[in-house]
Structure formats: structure tokens, C-alpha cells
Amino acid sequence: MPDKLEWIPILTELGEDIVARIIEKSPDAKSALLKAKADFEAAEKEAGDLRRKGHENEG
Amino acid sequence: MKLTKRSTTFRAVALPLLILALLTGTLPAPACNKDETKKSLAVASEAAKDIAGGTRDTIKAVGQAFDKKLITLEQKDKLADLLIAISKGGQKGVAAISALEASGVTELDLNQASALNALFDTEVITPFLDLISELAKLSPSQSAAIRAALSGVRVAILLLSQKIGRNDVEQIILKREEAYA
Numbered sequence: 678m679p680d681k682l683e684w685i686p687i688l689t690e691l692g693e694d695i696v697a698r699i700i701e702k703s704p705d706a707k708s709a710l711l712k713a714k715a716d717f718e719a720a721e722k723e724a725g726d727l728r729r730k731g732h733e734n735e736g
Numbered sequence: 737m738k739l740t741k742r743s744t745t746f747r748a749v750a751l752p753l754l755i756l757a758l759l760t761g762t763l764p765a766p767a768c769n770k771d772e773t774k775k776s777l778a779v780a781s782e783a784a785k786d787i788a789g790g791t792r793d794t795i796k797a798v799g800q801a802f803d804k805k806l807i808t809l810e811q812k813d814k815l816a817d818l819l820i821a822i823s824k825g826g827q828k829g830v831a832a833i834s835a836l837e838a839s840g841v842t843e844l845d846l847n848q849a850s851a852l853n854a855l856f857d858t859e860v861i862t863p864f865l866d867l868i869s870e871l872a873k874l875s876p877s878q879s880a881a882i883r884a885a886l887s888g889v890r891v892a893i894l895l896l897s898q899k900i901g902r903n904d905v906e907q908i909i910l911k912r913e914e915a916y917a
Contacts, residue, residue: 692884694789694793702782703781703782703785705778706777706778706780706781706782706837707781707837709778709781709782709784709785710781710784710785710830710833710834710837712785712788713781713784713785713787713788713826713830714788714827714830714831714834715788716785716788716789716791716792717788717791717823717826717827717830718823718827719792720788720791720792720795720819720822720823720826721820721823721824721827723792723795723796724791724795724816724819724820724823725816725820727795727798727799727802727812727816727819728813728816728817728820730799730802730812730816731802731809731812731813732809
């Protein structure tokens with residue numbers, strides 16, 4: 678199993694993403710909803726890709 | 737009527753702006769309950785955006801944990817299924833908030849509140865609680881980044897739940913976390 682230290686760069690990158698999102702506030706509800714819609718749609722696609730990962734060679 | 741250069745300029749510039757503002761609803765609303773609701777909807781929208789972003793962070797963290805062989809294929813699949821459920825549920829939630837925002841709802845009636853709560857419970861809270869349960873089966877070293885990413889989703893869910901009058905959600909989440917502590 679990889680060492681715990683391997684998480685450090687991942688956590689650093691993740692922390693940067695979270696902080697960027699906290700700082701970046703939407704100007705209004707409409708903009709926030711548009712961004713939420715786009716992100717949820719992207720999340721569904723990415724989660725689908727994640728689900729298929731490792732099953733590529735299955736019949 | 738004789739038009740001065742100034743009034744002509746005013747009509748040329750201000751009138752289209754006024755029409756645009758009326759069409760897009762960007763004029764300041766009178767101080768009333770509608771303002772509060774707009775503010776609440778803005779906070780709810782921001783929280784929805786943060787749940788969406790946090791969900792994407794969690795998906796990325798699960799993928800990285802799988803790539804590093806920290807979690808098995810079966811564990812990854814279970815987490816991915818729950819993340820798909822949250823992503824689909826989030827889209828339904830955004831559609832519901834958008835509909836409220838578009839129709840200028842100032843106060844939710846009983847049916848609207850009940851429908852919104854049912855949607856929130858089944859489409860967002862349930863898969864989120866199941867994610868907590870699944871992560872509890874992993875060791876801290878297996879799940880460090882996934883837990884960190886999910887904490888962003890947790891904060892945003894609590895914020896959104898407060899805005900739709902669901903202060904009980906925090907207790908439900910805490911109960912689930914304590915059960916697996």
C-alpha cells in the first residue's frame with residue numbers, strides 16, 4: 678500500500694481547488710445556478726467515467 | 737416638443753437600459769419579504785454550486801485513490817454509484833431552485849416545501865449518508881483525500897439545508913458519522 682505521504686500533493690491540489698471555489702462567489706443566484714447545473718452535469722459524466730474505470734476489458 | 741441634445745442622449749441610452757433591466761429583472765426590488773427570499777435563493781444557489789464542485793472534487797479523489805490502489809475495484813464502484821446518484825439528484829435540485837427563482841416565488845406553500853424536502857432527502861441526503869457509511873469501511877490512510885473532498889460537500893449541504901428550513905439534517909449527518917466513528 679502506498680505511503681500516507683503520497684496523499685500530500687493530492688491534498689494540496691484539492692485544498693487549492695476548495696479555496697478557489699470559496700473565494701469565487703457568484704454575482705447572483707442565476708449565475709450560481711448556471712454554474713451548479715454545469716458542474717452537476719460534468720460530475721455525472723465524470724462519475725460515469727469513474728464507474729467504468731477498471732471494467733474496460735469486460736465483455 | 738423640442739428635444740435637447742441631453743434628453744435625446746438620455747432616451748438613446750437610458751431607455752434601452754431600462755427595458756433591458758425590466759426584462760431581466762435586474763432592477764432593485766422594493767424592500768419586502770421578496771428581498772429576503774431572493775437572498776435565501778442566492779445563498780441556496782451558491783450552496784448548490786458548492787455541492788456540485790465538491791462532488792467533482794470527491795470523484796477526482798476517488799479516482800486517484802483507485803489509481804494508487806488504495807481502494808479496490810468494488811469499493812471504487814460503490815463510491816462511483818453513489819456519486820452518480822448525487823450528481824443526478826443535484827441536477828434535479830438545481831432545476832427545482834431554478835423554477836422557484838424564475839417564477840418569483842416569495843414564500844413556499846406546503847406542497848412546494850414538501851416536494852423540495854422530499855427531493856432533497858431522497859436525491860441528495862440519502863446518497864450522501866451512504867457515502868459516509870462506505871467511507872467508514874476504509875482506513876484513514878485509504879480515504880484521506882476522499883474525506884477532505886467530501887467535507888466541502890458536507891458544509892454546503894448543511895448551508896443549503898438551513899436555507900430550506902431543514903435544521904434536522906445536521907443531526908441526521910452527525911448521527912450517521914457517530915455510528916461509524
